[in-house]
Amino acid sequence: MVKHLGIVGAGTMGAGIAHVAALAGIDVAFYDINGTLLRQALERIKTNLTREAALGTISKETAAAALERIHPHTRLVELNSSEIALEAAIEDLRIKKDLLRHVEADTKPTTILATMTSTLSITAVASATHHPEKVVGLHLIGPIQDAKLVEIVRGEHTNANTVDRCVEFSKQIGKATTIVSDSPGFLVNRVLQPYFDEPLRIAAEKVADAEQIDRIVRMIGGFAAGPFEAMDAAGLDTTLTVREALFNSFSGEPRFRPHPALKQKVAAGATGQKAGRGFYTYPEKKG
Amino acid sequence: MKTKKVKSRKKQPRPARPQDTRAVIYIIGEAANVAEYARICSVHGYNVFYHCPGSSEPAPSLESGTAKDEPRVPANASFALELTNVDLDQKRRNLEMLDRALPSTTAIVSSSVTVTATEQASWMRHKLRLVGCSALPTFADKPLIEIAPTVFSPAATVQVVQTFFRSIGKEIELVQDRIGMVFPRILCQMINEAAFALQEEIAQPQDLDQAMVVAAGFPLGPIAWAEKIGLRQVYAVLKSLHRDLGEDRTRVAPLLTQMVLSGTWWKRT
Numbered sequence: 001m002v003k004h005l006g007i008v009g010a011g012t013m014g015a016g017i018a019h020v021a022a023l024a025g026i027d028v029a030f031y032d033i034n035g036t037l038l039r040q041a042l043e044r045i046k047t048n049l050t051r052e053a054a055l056g057t058i059s060k061e062t063a064a065a066a067l068e069r070i071h072p073h074t075r076l077v078e079l080n081s082s083e084i085a086l087e088a089a090i091e092d093l094r095i096k097k098d099l100l101r102h103v104e105a106d107t108k109p110t111t112i113l114a115t116m117t118s119t120l121s122i123t124a125v126a127s128a129t130h131h132p133e134k135v136v137g138l139h140l141i142g143p144i145q146d147a148k149l150v151e152i153v154r155g156e157h158t159n160a161n162t163v164d165r166c167v168e169f170s171k172q173i174g175k176a177t178t179i180v181s182d183s184p185g186f187l188v189n190r191v192l193q194p195y196f197d198e199p200l201r202i203a204a205e206k207v208a209d210a211e212q213i214d215r216i217v218r219m220i221g222g223f224a225a226g227p228f229e230a231m232d233a234a235g236l237d238t239t240l241t242v243r244e245a246l247f248n249s250f251s252g253e254p255r256f257r258p259h260p261a262l263k264q265k266v267a268a269g270a271t272g273q274k275a276g277r278g279f280y281t282y283p284e285k286k287g
Numbered sequence: 288m289k290t291k292k293v294k295s296r297k298k299q300p301r302p303a304r305p306q307d308t309r310a311v312i313y314i315i316g317e318a319a320n321v322a323e324y325a326r327i328c329s330v331h332g333y334n335v336f337y338h339c340p341g342s343s344e345p346a347p348s349l350e351s352g353t354a355k356d357e358p359r360v361p362a363n364a365s366f367a368l369e370l371t372n373v374d375l376d377q378k379r380r381n382l383e384m385l386d387r388a389l390p391s392t393t394a395i396v397s398s399s400v401t402v403t404a405t406e407q408a409s410w411m412r413h414k415l416r417l418v419g420c421s422a423l424p425t426f427a428d429k430p431l432i433e434i435a436p437t438v439f440s441p442a443a444t445v446q447v448v449q450t451f452f453r454s455i456g457k458e459i460e461l462v463q464d465r466i467g468m469v470f471p472r473i474l475c476q477m478i479n480e481a482a483f484a485l486q487e488e489i490a491q492p493q494d495l496d497q498a499m500v501v502a503a504g505f506p507l508g509p510i511a512w513a514e515k516i517g518l519r520q521v522y523a524v525l526k527s528l529h530r531d532l533g534e535d536r537t538r539v540a541p542l543l544t545q546m547v548l549s550g551t552w553w554k555r556t
Contacts (some may be wrong), residue, residue: 039406149498149501149502187494187498188502192499194479199473202473206463220426220431223504257485
């Protein structure tokens, strides 16, 4: 059982992990160099926990206890007792490498160094550390509270103990796990690509339109949402970003080439539900 | 971006309508598809005769009294289904035989996921009678079917085919006549990408399936899906797509090719 977790970065991902870990009974040392960001993140966590208590999904006591388990810090050395130190900075290789090097220096020799990423090579991030065998990638698909699965990404040097500890931690926070090797897009985002790309091509070739394709995929495939509905929900800009990252990481592999129709939608600002229009149009929310 | 409506042509014979639910229907093709449609048509009151010529798969075992294996097309058949996807030479022989044996007004619906319905119609003397459909094993139980009229199909033939599929409880989506149609094309491409990922040892097959179900909300993992449909069927769709589109991005994963050629798949251990 993981008892002490360190989190580096008070953005959306960091706050989300702090939230679910604290609810799972884990003490969280929550670090960000920017004290203001840290306070804002704590406020968000407090608001979310209060909302959950109001909805009755957790008790008020549970929410209060979870909040008490999160300890904000603006000095990295305060993470020194962490069994796992989880870096949740922005998706930038240079920043992540730099952070992990400092985290390694300020934590105990047995601390596992986890990096949260959806696109970067774990092996490349680990290259900044003295002990790459302790470095592992964690990729949660979707918003952290809702995500059901963690991809645990083994870098070139990641050892079995590191992976095992992260499996244990993921289970503690109520997530299923899949162990994958360090390859662009890891597993889910990669295998999911034809679900988005092939319908774009089918529609562009006028075999069927978006509405027809969605209906066919729902009724024959049994999917909860058709591909165009799913892309609108995820955000067409996000879908395009993932696709471009895969295309570039695979050195221009034609299977991952972004479809012009997707680029055009994003260029037009039709980025899906959040923009009120994507492949479909959405009525403006009132109030 | 709706599909074009097929215009009715004047002075064309109206194909016989299988409105009588005791109508005789003849189903020919690969065993897995034939078994599914023979069962469903029987359940919906059709008098079903079927045959699986040249099929390397075992003949479908159906309850006695519901359908009968019959190599010769019954003279009173009012509708025919051709459900071959893998062996296209056999498919052509089947269609030519149906074309010879059935009255020229009898409609034929044929699986068109690995060869377009229009190309199939070009093999026949009575081209107006053919309409394509998306038939892959396991699809027959789904509540919707894709139908692809050929460039020859008059509205009357399309109407007959729609009436037939509605009579066995299906909703219909009319799509253009292209290889893979819609869902077979999407599904087989996902299976192909999963095979590339397995080939690169990114994850174990069972982990891959679990991840796609749990994280991406797939109703079934791509590997399990491929096993249910049959690898040879999936491979046939992918090869046809690659041949038709001529794009490098549609090449078949070498692992999938090897598995199909060797007749083996990985063990679930």
